[in-house]
Structure formats: C-alpha cells, structure tokens
Amino acid sequence: MKKEDLPQDDSPLKKMTRELLYVKDENGKYTTDLSTGWEVKKKALENAWDEIKERSEEARIAVKNGEKSPICYFMEIKLMDVMILSAYTNFWGFTIKRHMKPKVFKELSDKKLNRYAKAFEISLEDLKKFKG
Amino acid sequence: MKKEFKHIQAAHCENGVGVSLLKYHGLEFVTEPLIFGMGSGLLYLHLPLIKINNGPFITFRTMPGKIFSTASKSMGIKVSRTKFGSEVKAMNFLDKKVKEGVPVGCQVGVFNLPYFPPEYRFHFNAHNLIVYGKENGNYLVSDPVMETVTTLSEEDMIKVRFAKGPLAPRGQLYFPENVHQIDTETIRNGIIKGIKRTNLMMLDAPGGIIGVNGIKYTARQIQKWRDKMGPRKAALYLGQIVRMQEEIGTGGGGFRFIYAAFLEQAAAYVKNDSLLEISEEFTKSGDLWRESAIQMGRIYKGRINNEQADFEVCSDLLMRISDLEKQAFLKLRKLKLK
Incomplete structure (x- = not known):
C-alpha cells in the first residue's frame, strides 16, 4: 500500500x-x-454490533416470554458466551445452561446469583427483577 | 538515576511493547518489523469448528506472547514472565517493579479498558501495554497502539489484568532481564532463523489449515458459507475475517505489510538484495488482502442482498493470495540463507 x-x-x-x-x-x-x-472495516465492526444488538433483543424477548432466565440476556449484552461466563462465575458450562431455565433460576440461592451479578457488574436486585 | 521512558507507537501491541522495552534498555537498532520478523510473527491459521464471537476462528499471527519471546531469545535476551493466582500478589509485584523504576509489559483484556472506545471493547484478552510509573495512585501507561501515553486507575488495572475467558492474562507481567549490546552478526543470524521458522510454518505445516494451505482452506469454505448458513450469516463471517485482518494492531493487510517492511530491513543486515524483491511480493500480497477486504465489504454492506457469485470472487482472491505467498516463500527458501 x-x-x-x-x-x-x-x-x-x-x-x-x-x-x-x-x-x-x-x-x-x-x-x-x-x-x-477505513470505511471497509468500520462497516464490519458496525455489522458485528448490529448482530450483538439483535441477539440481545432476542434474549430480552425470550426472558419476557418466560423462555429464558435473565442470565441469558445479561450474558448477551455483556458480549459473553457460555465459556466466558463460566470463566467469570466458576460455574460449569452445563450448569450455566441449566440456570438459563426460568424455573431453575427462580430456585437459585442469593449466593449463586451473586456470582452472576458480579460477573455482569450489576446488583443482585437488578438481576433478580429483570423481566425483559 | 532513573532513565526516562519514551513512548513509541506501533502497529501491533506486542511488537510495540518489545520495541519500547528493548530501546529503553539501550538497544537502539530495534524496530517493530525486526521484532516481528525475528519473532516469526507472521502466520495464517483457520481453526475449523471453533467459533470466536460467533464467527470463524482465523488469525494472521502466531500465539500471543510468542513474538517477543522468540525475538528476544534469538538475541540472547531473557524475558522474565510471571503469572499470578492472586490479584493482591499481582498488584504488589507490579508496584514493586514501578518502585524499582523498571518498565514492564502487562497482558490485559480490553473489555474493561476505559480508554478504548466502547465499540472496540470485546472480550479480547491478548492486548499488551507497558506500565512505566505511578502518580497519585494512577498507573502511567504506554499502550503501543496509541499516539500518546495514558493512565489507568488501580481498580481498572486489576480488572484488565484479571480479565477472564480464552487467553486470560492471569496478571501476566514481563520484562527483559539481561539486556546487553547485540552485535550485527547476532541480528543477522536471528533474522535468518526467523525467516526459516516462518517459512516452515507457512509452507510445510501439516493439516491443511495453516499457512498457504490454510488460506486455500478458507477460500474453499467461503464458497460454501452462503448455501450452508444463508446470506446474512455468511456476510457476517466475512466481516469477521476483515476485522481479524485489518483492525487496529495488524499494520494493514493481515500483518503482510509489516512483514514486507521486515524483509526490506533484513536485506541490509543479510546483504542480499533478493530479499528486497521478495519484500515486494509480500507488499503485493498485503495489497491483495486489502482488495479482498473491499470485496468482502461490498458483500456485508448489503447484508442479505448478496449473490453466490460475490462469494466466488472473494474465494478466487484468496486462492490467488495463497499462490502468491507460496511462490514468495519458495523464493525465500531458494536463497538458502546461512
């Protein structure tokens, strides 16, 4: 060049x-x-962000419809995947996937929820009360 | 007496840390392309099955940390590296080094790096910066990709040094230990060794996903993406290639321009003008990578309004790049540098 x-x-x-x-x-x-x-890579970055926003929106709707727990939504808006969230919370990947079920989520102790809240850098309250 | 630390901007963070630290210790000849070439930084790797940020795993350079280690080793310089299990110990050690007046390299994650624009803060954990002092409780930071120096609070420093996930830094801190003057013969040998290592990786690595064969692998994959996952996702995948290839830290053209600059500098040390011609080939390759980025950009700009024929054009370009780089590396090999 x-x-x-x-x-x-x-x-x-x-x-x-x-x-x-x-x-x-x-x-x-x-x-x-x-x-x-460079315009070419700016557009690539914008597309990546559009994708993140779309995934977050899908997760929000899934929480609203009672299909997923708030963990799923916060994981998306924090740009994480199960592997990264697992590294921050010290939960196994399959455990996290279980915690993404609203029924399981409701039964989780504050102690466990706190590990997620800390990873997402939000309060325990914000994690619990998120309804989508 | 405390030496003054001088900030040096570089294309790539790890090269940049290496250049700054070695220059600080008196090695004036050190340049970014030399570190990159002697450290055998150039690569192409497309890992199938593994996804990164929901896209393909493609890299144009070797493992983080490898470039500086390899380059230093070839100059007979030892790099001290420490990882930490405890945040307290990691911060204490950093403070100790700051007190001693020793600038140190730190591996950090960029997700919580406050001076990065939000658009760039992904969970990427292999960024490198230098800490060269502390004032009013804030660390003085020289981030090689930046034009000027910056600072980080203690709280932010802990966060970025203990970012988690793939390639987690675990507080990694490093600095060259026994820096001594390097004679031209050592540099020359380091350059030749560096070239040979890269040559081997790019031409002979088995498996078909590394080096010039890896580029062909990607070229073949690109032909399949649109049918396999639809026009939208296929376009996103192309965007991911362009980001790995052109984003800040690459020097442009998937590190090929830095490598061409290295060969240009190598020609003077090795006293072989053929290296200048081969440097031209890598410039051409970098230009072709840029051209493929433009072509890919046309596709992902439209998101879903793309045709299979557009993907074929990208695929053909990558095939051409693979052939061009293969020829260039074969020419390098034929020189039989000793």
Whole structure:
C-alpha cells in the first residue's frame, strides 16, 4: 500500500487514537503513517454490533416470554458466551445452561446469583427483577 | 538515576511493547518489523469448528506472547514472565517493579479498558501495554497502539489484568532481564532463523489449515458459507475475517505489510538484495488482502442482498493470495540463507 492510498475515513477509533500502518513512501521504501480509519472495516465492526444488538433483543424477548432466565440476556449484552461466563462465575458450562431455565433460576440461592451479578457488574436486585 | 521512558507507537501491541522495552534498555537498532520478523510473527491459521464471537476462528499471527519471546531469545535476551493466582500478589509485584523504576509489559483484556472506545471493547484478552510509573495512585501507561501515553486507575488495572475467558492474562507481567549490546552478526543470524521458522510454518505445516494451505482452506469454505448458513450469516463471517485482518494492531493487510517492511530491513543486515524483491511480493500480497477486504465489504454492506457469485470472487482472491505467498516463500527458501 502506498502512503497516498492510506484511507483517512471516519471511525469510532477517532475517540481514542489514530492507528499506525506500514506503507510505502514515494521512493518505494517502507515507512509508517497514521490513519483515522477505513470505511471497509468500520462497516464490519458496525455489522458485528448490529448482530450483538439483535441477539440481545432476542434474549430480552425470550426472558419476557418466560423462555429464558435473565442470565441469558445479561450474558448477551455483556458480549459473553457460555465459556466466558463460566470463566467469570466458576460455574460449569452445563450448569450455566441449566440456570438459563426460568424455573431453575427462580430456585437459585442469593449466593449463586451473586456470582452472576458480579460477573455482569450489576446488583443482585437488578438481576433478580429483570423481566425483559 | 532513573532513565526516562519514551513512548513509541506501533502497529501491533506486542511488537510495540518489545520495541519500547528493548530501546529503553539501550538497544537502539530495534524496530517493530525486526521484532516481528525475528519473532516469526507472521502466520495464517483457520481453526475449523471453533467459533470466536460467533464467527470463524482465523488469525494472521502466531500465539500471543510468542513474538517477543522468540525475538528476544534469538538475541540472547531473557524475558522474565510471571503469572499470578492472586490479584493482591499481582498488584504488589507490579508496584514493586514501578518502585524499582523498571518498565514492564502487562497482558490485559480490553473489555474493561476505559480508554478504548466502547465499540472496540470485546472480550479480547491478548492486548499488551507497558506500565512505566505511578502518580497519585494512577498507573502511567504506554499502550503501543496509541499516539500518546495514558493512565489507568488501580481498580481498572486489576480488572484488565484479571480479565477472564480464552487467553486470560492471569496478571501476566514481563520484562527483559539481561539486556546487553547485540552485535550485527547476532541480528543477522536471528533474522535468518526467523525467516526459516516462518517459512516452515507457512509452507510445510501439516493439516491443511495453516499457512498457504490454510488460506486455500478458507477460500474453499467461503464458497460454501452462503448455501450452508444463508446470506446474512455468511456476510457476517466475512466481516469477521476483515476485522481479524485489518483492525487496529495488524499494520494493514493481515500483518503482510509489516512483514514486507521486515524483509526490506533484513536485506541490509543479510546483504542480499533478493530479499528486497521478495519484500515486494509480500507488499503485493498485503495489497491483495486489502482488495479482498473491499470485496468482502461490498458483500456485508448489503447484508442479505448478496449473490453466490460475490462469494466466488472473494474465494478466487484468496486462492490467488495463497499462490502468491507460496511462490514468495519458495523464493525465500531458494536463497538458502546461512
């Protein structure tokens, strides 16, 4: 990539920094230059976020309809999957999947629920009272 | 007397930490491409079956931590690395190093990194930064991907050092120990070894999912994605490739431009101008990766309004990249560098 071809598009990265890339100068030698962003990857990132929002919305509706427990919703909005949530809570993956059933969730002790609340960085109350 | 720490911006966080720490200890010749090349950082790997962020697991570089370790080792420099079971011990050790005036590299997760924009905060645990001091209870931080230095509160520092999930940092802290002046012969040998290791991985790794064969594997997968999971999800998968390839930290073109810059610098150390020609090949490869990103971008911009033919174009581009890189690595091998 030539220096003059380095994109300087808008991007969410703008709030933090310009990024450094390796480009060729006018003499065909490698140098570095800073870029504000590239439309192509901005769109990729936006799509990833649209997907996250859609998954969160599906989870919210599932909680509302009594199909899933709030754990499912908070896991989605915290961008986690069962593996990551398992690492934060020290529950096994299959245990977490069980806790995602509303019936099982209702019976959980505060002690167990607290492990989830801590992982999601919310209060125990917020976790318990979430209705979708 | 305390030496002043100088912040250096880099394309890739781990290279950047390496460059800053080694320069701090007096190795002025060190550059990011040299660390990357001597550390054999270039790779291609597509792990089937495993999903990351609900997309394909593709990487353009070797395991986190490996680049700096390998590069240091080839220069005869020992890197001290410590992981911690306890947060208290991890923070005490960091404070001890800060008091001694030793800048240290820390592996962190970015999910709770406050200076990252929210759009970039995923559960990615292999980010690296340098802590070079402490003022008013806040750590002075040099994050190589940033233009300037920044700070982190104690509370945030604990969070990012003890992020959990895949590649959890477990408070990992590292610094070079016995830095001594390096002669040109050692650098030269390190460069050649680095090239040979990358060559081996990219051409000869078995299994068909690593190196130039791995790129072909992805190319074949792309042809199947649209039929297998529908236009929407297939487009998202392409977006994931582009992010792994082009997002901040890659230097552009899936690290290929950094590698081309490395070969350019290597030519001077090894005194072999053929390396300049081969560097050109990797520039071409990086350009083709960028072109494939544009093509993939056309697909995921429309989300569902895509055709199988669009995916075929991407697949063909990756096939071309695979062939180009194969030829480039074969040329490197033919040089029989010693």
